[in-house]
Amino acid sequence: MVEMPSPEHIKQRIEAAIPGAYAEVEDTTGGGDHFRATVTAPAFEGRRRIEQHRLVYEVFGTEIGGAIHALSLKTQTPLKPPTQ
Amino acid sequence: MSRSEPSPVRDLPMSRPEPARSDEAPAPTGEANPIRDAILEAIEEHKVILFMKGTPDAPACGFSARTVAVLQALDAPFAAVDILPDPRIRQELSAISNWPTVPQLFVDGELIGGCDIVTEMYESGELAQALL
Numbered sequence: 001m002v003e004m005p006s007p008e009h010i011k012q013r014i015e016a017a018i019p020g021a022y023a024e025v026e027d028t029t030g031g032g033d034h035f036r037a038t039v040t041a042p043a044f045e046g047r048r049r050i051e052q053h054r055l056v057y058e059v060f061g062t063e064i065g066g067a068i069h070a071l072s073l074k075t076q077t078p079l080k081p082p083t084q
Numbered sequence: 085m086s087r088s089e090p091s092p093v094r095d096l097p098m099s100r101p102e103p104a105r106s107d108e109a110p111a112p113t114g115e116a117n118p119i120r121d122a123i124l125e126a127i128e129e130h131k132v133i134l135f136m137k138g139t140p141d142a143p144a145c146g147f148s149a150r151t152v153a154v155l156q157a158l159d160a161p162f163a164a165v166d167i168l169p170d171p172r173i174r175q176e177l178s179a180i181s182n183w184p185t186v187p188q189l190f191v192d193g194e195l196i197g198g199c200d201i202v203t204e205m206y207e208s209g210e211l212a213q214a215l216l
Contacts, residue, residue: 049204050183050197057184064184070147071185073200 004032005068017059018043036072044077120176127190130163132215135177136187140164147199151187154206160215191215
């Protein structure tokens with residue numbers, strides 16, 4: 001059984017799959033299939049943007065393009081604490 | 085007026101059946117995959133190539149439209165492949181690139197990203213650098 005994805009559901013799955021991740025997710029059309037997510041995670045450190053996005057897409061596998069028609073992403077690493 | 089026009093790739097044998105070629109030995113391993121081969125060849129042959137839904141003149145999706153607009157804003161010449169005529173194009177493309185969505189922009193044989201990354205790189209100036 002496939003649940004219709006909700007922003008909360010997508011947020012939880014991203015945060016559960018990527019250690020230390022914080023995600024903000026919105027449904028951009030209100031239709032339950034186009035989403036925009038801003039994901040902040042230490043795991044993105046040292047990775048190119050494309051690899052950061054791949055990490056997030058991998059959480060959903062074939063659901064991207066399926067139940068989730070579009071997942072627009074912005075990825076970032078947490079602000080580093082100022083050095084000493 | 086040196087505006088560079090996009091040069092759509094129109095002649096990929098994506099959706100054509102394999103021509104019968106009795107003079108050629110069958111591939112030794114696996115099955116022939118003309119769509120995959122055509123995609124790989126197109127990526128190799130074009131410095132900047134965009135796989136999209138629809139064409140640059142008539143994009144069939146907002147994300148593809150925005151990506152085309154960014155490339156045109158930079159006056160970057162690019163080849164374009166419409167993935168819609170045959171669902172296998174999308175399948176093979178994603179298998180090659182390990183990227184689930186379309187559009188996909190390749191520069192110098194490497195996947196740059198989709199609409200989000202291309203837009204972000206445009207805004208930061210990185211895209212103009214990458215297209216040089």
